[in-house]
Structures are given as structure tokens and as C-alpha cells.
Amino acid sequence: MSENAVLPAGEEPAGRPAPELPLFPMARSCPFDPAEKYAKLRMRTPVTEVGTPSGQENWLVTSYRLVRRLLVEPGLSSDRTNPGFPMPVALPPDMKRELDRVSEALLGPDPPRHTAARKTLISEFTVRRARAMRSRVQRIADDAIDTMAADPRPVDLVEAPALPVPSLVLCEVLGVPYADRALFQRRARTILDRASTPARRGTAAAEPQDHFSELITAKEADPGDDVLGRLTVRNRETGVFDHDALVGVAMLLHLAGHETTANVVSLGVVGLFEHPQQPAALTADPGLAPQAVEELLHCFTVLDTVYRVALRDIEVDGTRIGRGDGVILALGSANRDNAVFANTDRPDLRRPDRAHVSFAYGVHQCLGQNLARLELEVVLSTLSTLVTRLPGLRLAVPVGDLPFKEHSDAYGIFEVPVTW
Numbered sequence: 001m002s003e004n005a006v007l008p009a010g011e012e013p014a015g016r017p018a019p020e021l022p023l024f025p026m027a028r029s030c031p032f033d034p035a036e037k038y039a040k041l042r043m044r045t046p047v048t049e050v051g052t053p054s055g056q057e058n059w060l061v062t063s064y065r066l067v068r069r070l071l072v073e074p075g076l077s078s079d080r081t082n083p084g085f086p087m088p089v090a091l092p093p094d095m096k097r098e099l100d101r102v103s104e105a106l107l108g109p110d111p112p113r114h115t116a117a118r119k120t121l122i123s124e125f126t127v128r129r130a131r132a133m134r135s136r137v138q139r140i141a142d143d144a145i146d147t148m149a150a151d152p153r154p155v156d157l158v159e160a161p162a163l164p165v166p167s168l169v170l171c172e173v174l175g176v177p178y179a180d181r182a183l184f185q186r187r188a189r190t191i192l193d194r195a196s197t198p199a200r201r202g203t204a205a206a207e208p209q210d211h212f213s214e215l216i217t218a219k220e221a222d223p224g225d226d227v228l229g230r231l232t233v234r235n236r237e238t239g240v241f242d243h244d245a246l247v248g249v250a251m252l253l254h255l256a257g258h259e260t261t262a263n264v265v266s267l268g269v270v271g272l273f274e275h276p277q278q279p280a281a282l283t284a285d286p287g288l289a290p291q292a293v294e295e296l297l298h299c300f301t302v303l304d305t306v307y308r309v310a311l312r313d314i315e316v317d318g319t320r321i322g323r324g325d326g327v328i329l330a331l332g333s334a335n336r337d338n339a340v341f342a343n344t345d346r347p348d349l350r351r352p353d354r355a356h357v358s359f360a361y362g363v364h365q366c367l368g369q370n371l372a373r374l375e376l377e378v379v380l381s382t383l384s385t386l387v388t389r390l391p392g393l394r395l396a397v398p399v400g401d402l403p404f405k406e407h408s409d410a411y412g413i414f415e416v417p418v419t420w
Contacts, residue, residue, distance in 0.1 A: 021049050022037070022050050022051070022060075023050065023052070023053070024050040024052050024058070024088065024328060025052075025304075028406070031399070031402070031404045032267070032270075032271045032274065032299075032300065033345075034301070034304065034330070034332035034335075034336055035333075038332070038333035041060070041333075046062050046066055046317070047059055047060075047061050047319040047321070048060050048062075050328070052086065052087070052088045052089075053089060054087045054089055055090065056086060056087060056326060057326075058086045058325065059319075059325055060330060061327065061329050061330060062333040062334070062337075063333075063334065063339070064334040064335070064337035064339070064341075064357070065337075065339075065340070066316060067329045067330065067334035067357060068334065068361055069316075070308070070316070070327065071362045071364070072362035072363075073308075073314065075310060075311050075312045075314045076310055076311070076314070077110050077308060077310075077311050078107060078108055078109070078114070078307075078308060078364060079109070079110060079309065080104070080108045081104070081108065082309045082324075083324070084309040084324040085307060085308075085326060086307040086309070086327070086328050106118070106121070106248065106249050106252055107252060107364075114364070116240050117240055118363070120231065120235065120240045120241070121231065121249070121367060124230065124231070125367050125368050126370065129370070129371075130373070131374070133173070133371065133374060134374060134378065136169070136172070137374055137378045140164075140169060141165050144160045144161035144164050144165050144382075145160070145161055145383070145386050147160050148160040148161060148386070149386065153396070153418075153419040154396035154397075154418060155417065155418055155419070156415050156416060156417055157265075157416035157418050158415055158416050159415075161265070161382070161383070162262045162263075162265035162266045162269075162379070162416070163262040165265075165375060165379055166261035166262055166265075166372075166375050167258040169375055170258050170371075172226070173226065173371065174227045174254060174257075175224055175226030175227060175228045175229050176228070176254060177215075180211065208251055209247055212247045212250045212251050212254075213243070213244075213247050216232065216243060216246045216247050216250060219231075228246075228250055231249070232246065253367075257368050257371070259410050259412075260303060260372070260410050261372050261375050261376065263302040263405070263410055263411060263413070264296055264376060265376065265380075266412050266413045266416050267296075267300045267302060267411065268296030268299070268300045269383065270395065270399065270402065270416055271296070271300055272347060273399075274399065275346055278292075278347050278348070278349050279387065281350070282349060282380065282384045286381050286384050286385070289381045290377055291350065292377075293376040293377050293380060294351075294354045294356070295347050295348060295351055296376065296380075297376075298335050298341075298354065298356040299335070299336075299347045301331050301332035301335050301356075301358050301411075302358075302412055303331065303358070303409070303410060304330065305328055305330055305331060306328075306329040306331060307326065307329075308327040308329065309326050310323055310325045310326075310327060331358060331360065335357060335358060341353050359372075390420040391420065392420045393418060393420045394418065395416070395417070395419075396418055396419040397417055402416065
């Protein structure tokens with residue numbers, strides 16, 4: 001981590017804007033699309049100043065070219081303890097300290113500390129390891145679909161298969177008791193919900209630490225053959241993580257691994273229902289599943305933004321981002337940039353251009369993307385088969401009545417009732 005990550009006492013961040021700034025986050029006009037204002041910003045001012053409800057003033061970057069460039073900019077830091085790091089929602093100091101402590105294990109450090117942490121974990125999330133899980137993921141998906149088909153209608157697509165498949169897979173991979181999943185999921189939703197009060201988010205963030213601390217203590221005594229067990233063994237040699245950092249890694253992997261994948265399934269499947277020719281193409285050709293996964297990730301970016309803070313002055317297309325300024329990179333906007341991608345207003349399972357940034361880019365690119373892709377591919381293939389088994393599978397309510405996660409940092413849908 002650079003010594004410049006924290007401004008000296010009394011020094012003010014440079015390049016602060018005038019009052020009357022646009023407010024971030026920006027509202028969606030269509031539940032399947034990023035905020036409409038992003039498109040206007042991309043064309044006119046792809047680097048623009050915004051205000052947040054926390055009172056901060058940050059830079060918002062909306063074009064694909066600049067987002068991708070800044071994701072690998074060494075002058076930008078992921079250090080959440082930096083006073084200039086963007087905080088869309090104001091948090092009490094004690095809660096912010098707890099969240100900073102957890103994220104410091106993997107999300108927060110810059111190279112070379114981040115490099116060492118990622119190197120310790122990367123072998124657990126390779127393409128080879130993901131492929132080795134395929135048969136198990138398929139059995140889990142088949143069981144979820146069978147449960148769904150047997151339940152009385154309407155059936156919630158989130159409860160089966162969107163949420164249980166990634167949850168059960170991740171619990172098995174990490175070595176986390178599946179019986180705890182409902183508890184963790186409720187707390188994850190509270191943490192990610194920007195509408196939650198600071199007190200509720202603080203409680204939801206603090207309580208899982210005790211559970212994961214007990215789990216890591218058990219792994220340290222009896223590792224077992226799972227990611228967290230192997231990590232504790234490897235860490236005895238490398239010393240990259242202390243106990244608290246291992247707890248933070250476990251929490252982050254669990255939170256990121258099930259909530260986001262479930263949201264891609266729920267949002268993506270409903271989005272495809274809005275364009276019936278697309279799921280029909282998948283049903284006719286199940287081999288399209290890998291392409292369908294990339295298209296869902298491309299069109300329906302559930303983690304819409306990445307946050308950074310400038311360690312030094314940076315010039316971006318003639319705009320000066322000053323040292324200590326917060327930077328918000330709009331991944332969803334970048335994925336819909338019509339200067340790069342054709343027909344961004346609708347999904348296309350045969351889209352030839354696949355260079356989306358839904359898993360970010362560069363050294364902080366999502367560690368679990370190979371496993372997420374496998375889970376999504378299996379779920380989509382299985383759902384495609386289900387459409388043949390259950391002709392007429394459709395939403396049981398109008399799209400406008402679905403409860404979208406409008407205030408969540410991980411966008412999706414709470415419930416998707418379907419019938420046939």
C-alpha cells in the first residue's frame with residue numbers, strides 16, 4: 001500500500017467541484033438497464049463530478065474505454081481506509097472500522113500486499129478446479145429444478161434454483177455449514193441494502209464475524225479438504241493472513257459468491273422472458289449456454305460500480321482527478337457503451353463482442369469468476385431443459401410487480417414467481 005494513500009493531516013483533497021452536483025447513485029428508469037443518465041454522460045462528460053448521500057463529492061466514470069483504463073491505473077487505490085475512498089452511504093465510525101477491517105484482507109490492499117493475498121488464493125479458483133465441480137453442480141441444479149417442478153404453483157425462481165444452487169456449491173467449496181445459509185443470506189441482504197439504517201447494517205456486519213471466526217478456529221485445528229481448510233494449511237507456510245484476515249476472506253468469499261450469482265440468474269432469466277426469442281434460441285440449442293452466460297453478465301451487471309481513490313494527480317481525457325479524490329467506475333454503464341458494443345438495448349445470446357467488465361478487470365478482477373460462470377452455465381442449461389418439461393413456463397405476475405433490489409449494492413430481484 002502506498003504511503004500516499006492517506007492524506008497528511010490538514011491537507012484537503014484537490015480538484016473539488018462546485019455545488020449543485022448530480023447525485024449518485026442515479027435512478028433506473030427501466031429495471032433491466034443502468035441509469036438512463038449514464039448514456040448522456042458517456043456522450044458528453046464521461047468523467048463527471050457527483051455528490052453522494054454521505055456528503056462526499058466524487059468523480060463518476062461512465063465510458064467503457066475509460067472504465068477499463070482506470071481499472072488498471074496504478075495511481076488509483078482500493079484502500080477503503082483512505083479518507084477519500086467513496087462511501088455512497090454515511091456509516092458510523094465503529095461500523096466503518098469493522099467493514100474496513102474485513103475488506104482489508106483481500107479487497108482493500110494494493111500491490112504488493114494484494115498480490116501476495118491473491119497468490120495464496122488463486123489456485124483454488126482456476127478453470128480446472130471449476131470444471132472438476134461440474135458434475136456436482138449439475139446434481140445440485142437438477143435437485144433444485146426437481147423441487148421447483150414438484151412445488152405448488154406459483155413457484156419462486158429465486159428460492160429454486162437461483163439462490164440454493166450457488167449457496168450450496170459455495171458452502172461445499174469453502175467448507176461452510178449449509179445449515180447456516182439462511183442466516184448469512186439475511187445478513188448479506190441487510191449489509192448490501194443502502195436503505196438499511198447504519199445500526200442494522202452494523203449489526204449485520206458484526207454478527208457473521210463471530211460465526212466465521214469460530215469456523216476458522218475449527219479449520220486451524222482440523223483443516224479438512226476444502227478451500228478454507230487448504231487456505232489455513234497454506235497460510236502456515238506463507239503467513240500472508242492472520243486469524244482476523246482469514247475470517248475476512250471467508251466472509252467476503254461467501255458474501256460475494258452466492259448473492260451475486262443468484263442475482264444474475266433471477267435478473268437475467270426475467271430479462272430474457274422480456275425477449276422470448278432469446279430463451280427459445282437457448283432451448284433449441286443448449287450449446288448456447290456458455291454464450292448465454294456471457295450475455296447475461298454483459299447485459300445485467302448486478303455489481304454496477306467499483307470504487308477507487310486517487311493516490312496522486314491523474315489526468316483523464318483532459319480532466320484532472322486530484323490526489324485524494326474518490327473515483328466511481330460504472331461497470332454497468334461501460335457494458336452498455338454503444339461506442340463499443342452493438343445493440344446494447346437488448347440481450348443477444350449470439351453477440352460476438354464479449355469483452356464485458358462485469359468481473360472488473362486487472363489485478364482486482366473477480367477471483368471466483370470461473371466458478372460463477374460454471375454455476376450460471378449449468379443453471380441456464382437446466383432451466384432450458386425445464387422449459388421443455390414444463391411448456392408455458394412464464395412469469396406469474398407482471399414485470400412491474402416484481403420486487404427489484406433498487407437500493408442494494410448487488411442489484412437483482414427478491415422474488416420471481418413463475419407458473420406454467
